[in-house]
Amino acid sequence: MPFKTPSTIRMLAAQIFALFGFASYPVCLKAIQSDWGLTNFESGVIASSFFFGYVCVVPFATALTDRIDARRIYLLGSFISVMGLFLFSFVQQNYVLACLLMALNGAGFAATYMPGLKIISDRVNPGSDLSRAVSFYTAFFGIGVGLSYLISGWILQNLNWQAVFALIAIGPLCSLLVVFFSIKPSSHTHLYQAISIQLSDIFPLQQWRLVLQNENSAKFILGYAFHCLELFATRNWLVAYFLFCATLNPKISIELITVVVGCINFIGVPSSIIGNEFARKWGRLPWIHTIMIGSAIAAISLCLVAGMTWWIVFFLAAIHAIFIMADSATLTAGLVLSVQEKVKGAAMGLHSLMGFGGGLIGPALFGYVLDITGGQTTQNAWLFAYIAIGLPSILYVIYNLTHIKEAKKLV
Secondary structure, X not given: OHHXXXXXXXXXXXXXXXXXXXXXXXXXXXXXXXHHOOOHHHHHHHHHHHHXXXXXXXXXXXXXXXXXXXXXXXXXXXXXXXXXXXHHOOOOOOHHHHHHHHHHHHHHHXXXXXHHHHHHHOOOOOOHHHHHHHHHXXXXXXXXXXXXXXXXXXXXXXXXXXXXXXXXXXXXXXXXXXXXHHOOOXXXXXXXXXOOOOHHHHOXXXXXXXXXXXXXXXXXXXXXXXXXXXXXXXXXXHHHHHHHHHHHOOOOOHHHHHHHHHHHHHHHHHHHHHXXXXXXXXXXXXXXXXXXXXXXXXXXXXXXXXXXXXXHHHXXXXXXXXXXXXXXXXXXXXXXXXXXXXXXXXXXXXXXHHHHHHHHHHHHHHHHHHHHOOOOOOHHHHHXXXXXXXXXXXXXXXXXXXXXXXXXXXX
């Protein structure tokens, strides 16, 4: 078990704190949209700006972990996240500035998420222990996001959306303190050594080429991109979807909605961990195919029950969350175990870049489809939006199944 390694426990705690601000915007989306008169597409672009900042920084941040202690990068990223969240609370109907600060928050997270995984991989014995450590770290993403929904919803219910961003910045600050005081610097690096920045650090094309030449690694990375497109679009719009359901069945508050969404994200934690264990026994690719198809069916079912009693809506939302997270750890652990050690940092950087690149597209695509198919007040618009974000995963499954001889090589 990964909990035999103290550094893993501490990084899991830091991961949770670092994610406190992750759901602040999805929780406040409707309030900000109403205050500023934004379209669904514009609201989605602000959400996508987080991932834009992420993909701009993650190649550089993760490639550097092959050369210097990832702890140094993590500390800087936590500080950037604090600033991005805190400054967002002062934005007054400035769409461009909101996008820039959300991108700053994403850039800070880019310097913590995969570098945090590298901190663990540098301090855990290789083999099955590393696989499970990766699985737990990936799954704890859901705990951090779930707490983010709960805390943000409570603050919004009792104060306002500005207070949400100002107070939630305490989370990444705690993450910074946990890593600074409890994770020792790596013995083979010096805390204050000079860093030489080159273009190859930002875009390590040669290392990426080596990664993609490995067919197994390439499949995991592509699958992760489609997985994240659907996952982050859903996370950014689920509160808004429940608020739409509340117009059809108005017996629920925003605070209760965020509590439910937070709990739904908690469900994803065991789903991801258990999913990885099943994949280890049954084969990763067959498991990924099954989960992606199940996720698409669950999403469509969720949209069809919008006007029904709340327990049915919440139940199907939970089922969707289980499916959408059940292949997350499998995709990441599969990449870590399939790639060569000398390019592991660059591989994780590309993996994260493609995944959060999907996250960059997902929320804006969802909002755009909502706009062109009737808006948030139309049930069919929500159905088309969910179909739009699930279609790439279905096409991925179809492609793999039509190239079954090559797919069998992936275990």
